Amino acid sequence: MKLVSWNVNGIRACVRKGFLDYFKEIDADIFCIQESKLQEGQISLELEGYHQYWNYAQKKGYSGTAIFTKHKPISVSYGVGQAVDEPEGRIITLEFEKFYLINVYTPNSKRDLERLGYRLQWEDEIRNYLIELDQIKPVILCGDLNVAHEEIDLKNPRSNKGNSGFTEEERGKMTNLLAEGFVDSFRYIYPERQDVYTWWSYMSKVRERNIGWRIDYFIVSKRIAELLIDSQVHSDILGSDHCPVCIEMNL
Template sequence: MKILSWNVNGLRSVARKNEIQKIINSQIYDVILLQETKIEEINKLIETNGYVYYIMHSTVKKGYSGVITFCKETPINVIYGIGHEKYDNEGRVITIELKDYFIVNSYFPNSRRDLSRLDFKKDFNEKILEFLEKLRKRKPVVIGGDFNVAHTDLDIARPKQNDGNAGFTREERAFVDKFIEKGYIDTFRLFNKEGGNYSWWTYLYKSAKANNIAWRIDYFLVSSELKNKVKAAGIIKKQEGSDHAPVFVEVD
């Protein structure tokens, strides 16, 4: 099972550039998770070419947030949200149930530059972990998406300058520790222990991507039961179309 996750920062823009269509047409991935799609329906933006798809969009603000999951096979079940209205209204999580595990598509809140949404994010983190633990009682879990946090100093180009900034606060980083303590594995780190591997660069600095001044904030975690079934994980750094690079995982 090959799974791709990509924060597209607006599906319309990526669709116009034909980048997502290329991925779909390649038929490489069994499941494709998109975040920050900012649309209510695909309409004619994309030819799905045999994939079924499921959309959750923000109902509180148009053109904001949103996730879409594409799947080659029809899932056993689809779960929209995590059961908490104030988060679900922002269109942040879709879960599909397959034969051997759940796949959770997640777009974690941004705590904002002034940290005005840090408490909102901390509570979301607790609620989504509770949701994952309930799923895990039934079968293993794969969760992919934009977590909006760089976990360690290895996951950010300039850790000292960004200490305490949104996405690199102690509270946000500690919650990734909590995921790991609960038995979730950062799949990328199974294969790569080095720094300098990032998935997001800011548009505020034109040379950020060229100079690799960036953050790793997009992840695939698996519950520990799947650790030995993870065959590959990585970042597709050359992909164009968004301020994020796609990440992928391959699970037996």
């Protein structure tokens, strides 16, 4: 089974930049997007053979997630647990026979860290939610998690310490999550691989020089990690300031 996750930074703009070409070529069983940046009815994607599930933010042109799947889920839920009215459209959960798939767009703490408190509260809620689901069946979490976990996960760790996405608090929350019985699929397969990133600033020549951060993940329950075949970062795919990430699993 092939699963893809991509922060498209506006699906309408990404479609104009070749999204559908990549979508057809990769031929994923499940394809998740974050930061769709639209409301219901603002786009019609003809994705033959796929069921579509969208979670829109209340604020226009902001946030939002979607999942396109060849396999119809047993159930679909939006928000975290009982918080189905989560206003920013940041999470969708699909239940399948053998696993849960959770597509997440984690809140950014912002440059001045004004949203760090909200972000840390979000992290606790997500961790508790994943632990609850994992007690029922294995979990696959994917999305833009807005954190570079270790120094190996960004180009310039020393100069970015304390910045949004690389604070001790955010990194610690990721460490806490993994300690609960989950693994970062990419680091599980490639523990020492360097210079692999999923997001680059729009500043001039930054992407060409590969000055980036790895902040897009597939996190899986440790007990199914052995089913991972590969974990890939498709940094050659343009269309967004993020690139797609992909896993193949023997599910």
